Each structure stands twice: as structure tokens, then as C-alpha cells.
Amino acid sequence: MSDVPSDVPNEExxxxxxxxxxxxxxxxxxxxxxxxxxxxxxxxxxxxxxxxPDPLVLPEVISLPEGHSTTAFTRGTDWFAVVTESEAGEAILIYDLGSGALRQEITVE
Known part of the structure; x- marks a missing residue:
């Protein structure tokens, strides 16, 4: 038997x-x-x-001024910065990445 009813014409x-x-x-x-x-x-x-990621290259020792303690750190292409806190207030110390020498000190008021 066919499943198609006989009264349905073949449609194109x-x-x-x-x-x-x-x-x-x-x-x-x-x-x-x-x-x-x-x-x-x-x-x-x-x-x-x-x-x-590229390895973080830093000098072996970072010498901070007397009485300063580190609160933050960041790195640029040829420098790194350390945010420090002391009794006198906060400061941003910018060091040379190759030599580790202090480039600039910025006092935060």
C-alpha cells in the first residue's frame, strides 16, 4: 500500500x-x-x-632613599618607577632600567 492518498494528484x-x-x-x-x-x-x-610573556628585567638591587618604603612599582621601556612613602610624604622615584641610577624624583602633594 501507498502512504499517499489516491485522491491527491502528483504535484510537480x-x-x-x-x-x-x-x-x-x-x-x-x-x-x-x-x-x-x-x-x-x-x-x-x-x-x-x-x-x-617577556621576562621582567630589573637590576639586582634598587637603592631607595633613607626612610622611604615602597608602595607601588611600574615599568616603562627604558625606565622603572617606584612609588614610595615616608614621613615627609609620598614620592615617585624614576630609575634608569639599564644602570639602576635615579633619573628623577617627583614629590606627590
Whole structure:
């Protein structure tokens, strides 16, 4: 026996209207772009998260002025700065990265 009722005539496939063909093409292209985007994001995450950072290069000893204690530290390309606290107040000491010599002292008021 056939699953198709005998009173239903054999219909020929109906061609989709042009607007639906265009919509189908857009959905297909969007799917491809989304898949490609997810692959690129995963690639970038894997390559960037597994990269080792550059080692932090500092002098062996940093000599602070008498009575100053360190509260913060930051580093630039050829310098590093130490924020210090003392009885006189806070100061920012900027040192040369290569030699460790004091370049500048800025008093914070």
C-alpha cells in the first residue's frame, strides 16, 4: 500500500520565489561566515593565551632613599618607577632600567 492518498494528484515541485532564493542564499552565506568567525576566534585565543610573556628585567638591587618604603612599582621601556612613602610624604622615584641610577624624583602633594 501507498502512504499517499489516491485522491491527491502528483504535484510537480514548486519553484521558490526569487526573494526566498535570495534569503536562502543569505542564510547560507551567514552560516559560513559565522563558522569561519568562530574558528578565527578560537585560533586567536589559543595562540595568544599560550604565548609566554617577556621576562621582567630589573637590576639586582634598587637603592631607595633613607626612610622611604615602597608602595607601588611600574615599568616603562627604558625606565622603572617606584612609588614610595615616608614621613615627609609620598614620592615617585624614576630609575634608569639599564644602570639602576635615579633619573628623577617627583614629590606627590
Amino acid at each position: 515541485p514548486v519553484e521558490l520565489p526569487a526573494s526566498l532564493k535570495f534569503l536562502k542564499l543569505l542564510v547560507t552565506v551567514l552560516t559560513g561566515v559565522m563558522i569561519l568567525g568562530v574558528v578565527v576566534i578560537i585560533y586567536l585565543l589559543v595562540t595568544q593565551l599560550t604565548r609566554m
